[in-house]
Amino acid sequence: MKVGIDQIGYFTPNKYVDMVDLAHARNQDPNKFLIGIGQSKMSVADATQDTVSMGINATLRYLNKINKSKVGLLIFGTESSVDQSKSGSLFVKSALKLDPSVRAFEVKEACFGLTAGLMIAQDFVRLHPDQTAIVIGSDIARYGLKTAGEVTQGAGSVSLLISSNPRILELNEGHSAYSEDINDFWRPNNSKLAKVDGKYSTQVYLDFFKHTFNDYKEQKNLETRDFAAIVYHLPFTKMGLKANRIAIEGEDEETNARLMDSFTAAKELNANVGNIYTGSLYLSLLSLLENGDLKAGDLTGLFSYGSGAMAEFYSANVVEGYEKQIDKAGDEALLAKRKKLSVDEYERIFSEALEDPKNGVELVSDEDSGKYYFAGIKDDIRQYQAK
Ligand code: CAA
Numbered sequence: 001m002k003v004g005i006d007q008i009g010y011f012t013p014n015k016y017v018d019m020v021d022l023a024h025a026r027n028q029d030p031n032k033f034l035i036g037i038g039q040s041k042m043s044v045a046d047a048t049q050d051t052v053s054m055g056i057n058a059t060l061r062y063l064n065k066i067n068k069s070k071v072g073l074l075i076f077g078t079e080s081s082v083d084q085s086k087s088g089s090l091f092v093k094s095a096l097k098l099d100p101s102v103r104a105f106e107v108k109e110a111c112f113g114l115t116a117g118l119m120i121a122q123d124f125v126r127l128h129p130d131q132t133a134i135v136i137g138s139d140i141a142r143y144g145l146k147t148a149g150e151v152t153q154g155a156g157s158v159s160l161l162i163s164s165n166p167r168i169l170e171l172n173e174g175h176s177a178y179s180e181d182i183n184d185f186w187r188p189n190n191s192k193l194a195k196v197d198g199k200y201s202t203q204v205y206l207d208f209f210k211h212t213f214n215d216y217k218e219q220k221n222l223e224t225r226d227f228a229a230i231v232y233h234l235p236f237t238k239m240g241l242k243a244n245r246i247a248i249e250g251e252d253e254e255t256n257a258r259l260m261d262s263f264t265a266a267k268e269l270n271a272n273v274g275n276i277y278t279g280s281l282y283l284s285l286l287s288l289l290e291n292g293d294l295k296a297g298d299l300t301g302l303f304s305y306g307s308g309a310m311a312e313f314y315s316a317n318v319v320e321g322y323e324k325q326i327d328k329a330g331d332e333a334l335l336a337k338r339k340k341l342s343v344d345e346y347e348r349i350f351s352e353a354l355e356d357p358k359n360g361v362e363l364v365s366d367e368d369s370g371k372y373y374f375a376g377i378k379d380d381i382r383q384y385q386a387k
Helices: 019-025 030-037 051-060 088-096 113-127 148-152 198-220 237-248 253-273 277-291 328-336 343-354
Strands: 003-011 015-018 041-043 071-077 103-107 132-141 154-164 169-171 176-179 229-232 299-306 310-318 372-378 381-386
Touching: 003 051, 003 113, 003 277, 003 328, 015 019, 015 343, 019 030, 019 041, 019 148, 019 343, 030 148, 030 237, 041 253, 051 088, 051 132, 051 154, 051 372, 051 381, 071 088, 071 113, 088 103, 088 132, 088 381, 103 113, 113 132, 113 154, 113 277, 113 299, 132 277, 148 198, 154 253, 154 277, 176 198, 198 237, 198 299, 198 310, 229 237, 229 253, 229 277, 237 253, 253 277, 253 328, 277 299, 277 328
Parallel strands: 041 154, 071 103, 071 132, 229 299
Antiparallel strands: 003 154, 003 169, 015 041, 132 154, 169 310, 176 310, 299 310, 372 381
16 A cells, blocks of 8 residues: 655745845855855744744645545644643644544654654554544744854744655655764753754764665665655755765766756755754755656655654655645745845844743734734633634
8 A cells, every 4th residue: 555745735934034144244254154054045933933833834735635534643743842741733733623533742853753753644544544644843943143053043834644545755665763862952941942063963964864874775775876866854955965965975977966956956945944843854855846857656765864863764756746736836935925034123033032922912923814823822821813
């Protein structure tokens, strides 16, 4: 039985900072950010967008195309959860009016959360082929103003529908996973800003990539040239570029060109949205599907990484007619409609969003009609509303 990704929806908030403006404000050469880090723009979440509202908005992108009564599982993967106890899934389930019989919970392992959910979901669908699973990755990457990591922030969510007979990607059984208990990135409970050892995290990411990619190829008797494309977790696009260079080292010219071209297609959305932690790999997958040159049956490798650290390499094959399931125009419009912030505006909005609103204060969103937003806290309970 074929199981895989049937739908992909993504959402990013309606404001951004341009990396050239940020570079000037931080007395850096813009090419360091544009080329050295590989980021062009960064989405900014104001106080009215959080991981729950973004996850609802990402899922709404495809909800009217699916049979809601078949959804048996709803997993929410996040690093930037809104509650220490209740899962984001329950807020999402309520907004989307899913059946009370759905199994809903949240998972955490830094940027690996969506992949963890996807792996659980594919097992669930293999056992329950008449049911489907929604898996959401939703995050706001915050390192802090004027930090080295500032240029690698971002905000957004990706939602996947996992089903039997999927219309976008068929997941291949098997994977290569690798983990170690290390401290490359973490966020203590009392902090809204992540702590990171950036250079160390890059090194571990590349080591884990080599390990899982080589192990996967060995397990499956595959060569690098068998892959039409490889997509990577992209906290910033230069990190994936470094992994891709490792993947193509010593390969023939044709393989080199193909995997470099597919990487270029796969980084487009990420370079303009920034790091969305759990959703980053799947935003890159969407970017590849929209901007790359894939044919039915093409083998795509996926490398997932979550600091702390946990990595997994797996693969999938492209399904005939996948492009009909993807809303490229809608995805481009989401980016085109964003308002450009000055660095001063960004700093103010960033700082405001770090504070929870006072009980009873109603927040007003400037998102488009129909979009969900965080409307404030009433009696200590978070309120979500559609605009
Ligand atoms: N033109 C072109 N390139 C330039 C340049 C210029 N003028 N000036 C510098 N560069 C290049 C440098 O040569 C360097 O390239 P290489 O990496 O190829 O050597 C690159 O720009 C960056 O320069 P620096 O290393 O000097 O930059 P920095 O000290 O400011 O740090 C960073 C960069 C380490 C990426 C920092 O931004 C950071 O710590 N970011 C966060 C790290 C991160 O995201 N880690 C991922 C963790 S995984 C994750 O997503 C978390 C999770 O699991 C939830």
